[in-house]
Amino acid sequence: MTIAETVAGGDLDALVRLVDGLCSSRDWPGVVELRDRCQHALERGLQLWPAAEYAEYRLALHAPAEFAGPVVVDDAGRFALGPLWEVAASTHPWSEIAGHIPPGPARAMAAHERVLRGEDLTGEGSVDGMILEIPLRLEAFEPRYETAVFRSDEADFPSPAPPSLDLVDLPGPVHATDESEGVEALLELGRTWAEQSNGEVTAVAVAGVALQAVAAMGVTACRASPLSGAEAMAWMAWAGASGGAYGRRRGGPAGRFAAWWAVAALAGLDWPTPADEVAAALDDLEWWLWEPDDAVAGWSLRLAVADPTDGLAWALNAFDSFKDEDQLE
DSSP states (O other): OOHHHHHHHTOHHHHHHHHHHHHHTTOHHHHHHHHHHHHHHGGGTOOOHHHHHHHHHHHHHHSOHHHHGGGOOTTTTTTSSSOHHHHHHHHSOHHHHGGGSOSSHHHHHHHHHHHHTTOOOTTOTTSOTTTTOSOSSOOTTSOOOOOOEEOSSOEEOOOOOOOOOEEEOOOOOOOBOOOOHHHHHHHHHTHHHHHHSSOEEEEEEEESOHHHHHHTTTOOSEEEEEEOHHHHHHHHHHHHHOOTTTSOOOOHHHHHHHHHHHHHHHTTOOSSOOHHHHHHHHHHSEEEEEEETTOOSSEEEEEEEEETTTTEEEEEEEEEOOOGGGOOO
C-alpha cells in the first residue's frame, strides 16, 4: 500500500506503523511526504495530526540534519515527548544541523541544548542572544546538567542524584516577609507542574535562616541535607525543564535559564546578570534540599535557601504526581 493510500485510509495505527517502517529503511523523503499528506488531510476533515506529529518527531530524532533541521520551528512538537528543538539537538551536533534550522527562537533553543551537552558556541552570531540571555557555554561554576534521552516511543528525563537526607530539628517558625522577587523566581521553577499538571507549588520568604523558612510553610518534621551551589543549580534546572506528570516539557535550556534567574533574583541582582556575579551569588547563598516526612513519590523540588548577609531565607515546596486513576502499578 502506498503512502497516499495509507493516509487516505485514515487508520492512525497503520500510519504509525508506516512511519516506523519508513524510518527503519531510512526513507526520509517518504516520512516527509507522509507528514505533509497527514497535515493536508485536515482540510478534508481527517484528524491525522497525531501521525503527522509522530513523523516530525522521528525526523527530528533520527533523520540526517537536512531533514531534522527544518522541523525545528516554533511550537513544533506540541504533543511530542519534548520540544522538537530539544529532540533534534539531542542527536545532532551544532556543526551538522545549524545550517538547516530556520531563524527564530527555536534555533536559539536548539543551540542552547547543544551547550547543555558540552558544546561551546560562544560567538555564534546566528543565535539570537536575547532569547535566553545566558552564555552559549557552560561556565566553570555550573554543574553538568542532566539531559533528556529521547527514543522512538519514550523518553527519560533523569533528575540529579539525590543526597542522603537526615532528620533535622526545625526551629520555631517566623513570619513571612514581603520579599517577592526571590519568591517569584522559586515559584517559576515548578509553575508548569501547578498550571498544566496535577501539582502544587508554594514558596515563602522570611527574615531568618533556611530551616526557619521551611518551618514557616507549616512543616513540623522533615529530612534535609545541605547542597553545594552547583548541586542546587542542577536541581533547579531539572525542575524548570520538566513538564511533570501531564504538563508540556519546557526543555533543558529553559531549565538552565530558570536556575540562573533564580540565583540572580535571590541575590537581588539585575538581569541580565554577568556570569561572575552569578558565581559569586551562588557561593554566598546557603542551599538545602529537604522533604517532609509524609512525602509521596513523584516529581518534587523542595529547596531552602539563605542569604546570611541580608538575613533572609526562602523555602520552595513544589511537587507533582499522577492522578490516582493513572498511577502505575
